[in-house]
Amino acid sequence: MTMPSKIPAVQWGRKLPRITIDAEKCTVPFLCKKCLQTCPTAVFRVDRVMAKEKRLEEMDPRVDGNYVLSVRRRDKCTVCNKCIDVCPANALRIELG
Numbered sequence: 001m002t003m004p005s006k007i008p009a010v011q012w013g014r015k016l017p018r019i020t021i022d023a024e025k026c027t028v029p030f031l032c033k034k035c036l037q038t039c040p041t042a043v044f045r046v047d048r049v050m051a052k053e054k055r056l057e058e059m060d061p062r063v064d065g066n067y068v069l070s071v072r073r074r075d076k077c078t079v080c081n082k083c084i085d086v087c088p089a090n091a092l093r094i095e096l097g
């Protein structure tokens with residue numbers, strides 16, 4: 001059996017990027033979703049802010065603050081910056097540790 005000449009790089013102790021979402025700029029993420037649709041590794045998620053018992057019209061995605069964008073898989077971010085490129089509100093910032 002021959003051993004591989006080069007051992008593949010392993011990301012031991014990789015520092016996770018810091019992902020900042022400016023909620024004052026990203027006000028209607030459920031309507032926009034551009035970063036979610038663009039991110040190749042599904043880092044983002046949109047959550048409903050309002051309680052479940054609220055009426056449907058009160059959960060209107062066009063109303064500011066009814067939904068909020070959050071980062072669920074920071075470990076999956078490859079810092080490709082595709083989300084920053086598509087964000088129309090310039091609401092995202094990604095920094096390497």
Ligand code: SF4
Pocket residue numbers: 038039040041042043044076077078079080081082083084094
């Ligand atoms: S930088 Fe790339 S991998 Fe990271 S959250 Fe944005 S689109 Fe996803």
Ligand code: SF4
Pocket residue numbers: 021025026027028029030032033034035036069086087088089090091092
């Ligand atoms: S692309 Fe920008 S404005 Fe749109 S949901 Fe993502 S962070 Fe918010």
